[in-house]
Amino acid sequence: MKYGYARVSTNEQDLANQLEQLKNAGAEKIYSEKYTGTKRDRPKLDELLSILSEGDELIVAKLDRLSRSVQQGTELISELQEKDVVVNILNMGRIDRTPNGSLMLNMFLAFAQFERDMIVQRTQEGREYQRQHNPNYRDGRKPKKTTQQIKEILDYLRVHTYTETARLFELDKSTIVRYKQRYGQNKK
Missing domain, CATH: 1.10.10 (Arc Repressor Mutant, subunit A)
Structure with missing residues (x-):
């Protein structure tokens, strides 16, 4: 069976584009969630991983929807390959167990982790700029009470x-x- 997995990091982001891509790629059942990609334990992904078995195919729109770090992605895809689950990353193709497949996977995972690290760095720089230039700036959530x-x-x-x-x-x-x-x- 072909399963799809879609994820965005925040409630404000939209899943529609990913869902459409997964349907067009033949996903028969799609699991989706709004959850940060930096965590390994994600409720819908965990649920999906628990039912995948030999011969199934996992389809995701982009690799960074599945993992944001080299270590996490390598472990996850290796686990799936050991179960003989086909991993189909729509913007890359199918990930196989050949040396070329392993090289490509690690390169793309490194870029996904790099992108995540750059987002964190830019966010920190933006906060620091605000601290230095805006006397009313406060870190964290806005107060619930006036x-x-x-x-x-x-x-x-x-x-x-x-x-x-x-x-x-x-x-x-x-x-x-x-x-x-x-x-x-x-x-x-």
């Missing part, structure tokens, strides 16, 4: 315990401690 809501939480904390405050506002105590440290209000 400044006004945080003020209300800290006002309540002045006459109540952390436990009571956390329960009422449905927050962790550590979040309230961070708010108190960041906004400088002291409990009386």
Whole structure:
């Protein structure tokens, strides 16, 4: 049986193009997910890998949808080849067990890892630039509470315990401690 696997890294990205490519390549059943490619354990990929057996074909649009590192990709494809599963990377072709196939696989995996490393480097450089040039820049997610809501939480904390405050506002105590440290209000 021919199985397809499609993946994007974030919820904002679209799977439609990959899904269409996999259908056009003859995939009879497609597993897809929105999950980072840097992790080896991905729920839908793990599910698919558990059912693949001798004679099946795994189709992916591009190698980096399957793996972003040389080590991870080599291990994964070697496991599939040991089970006699055909691996078909649409922009490369079928990966076989010949020396040429092994060389091509390792070269393409090296480029996938290089691309991932460059993305990380550019992201870090962008953050560093923002830290140096934007006084309002903060790393991480945006706060879930507005400044006004945080003020209300800290006002309540002045006459109540952390436990009571956390329960009422449905927050962790550590979040309230961070708010108190960041906004400088002291409990009386």
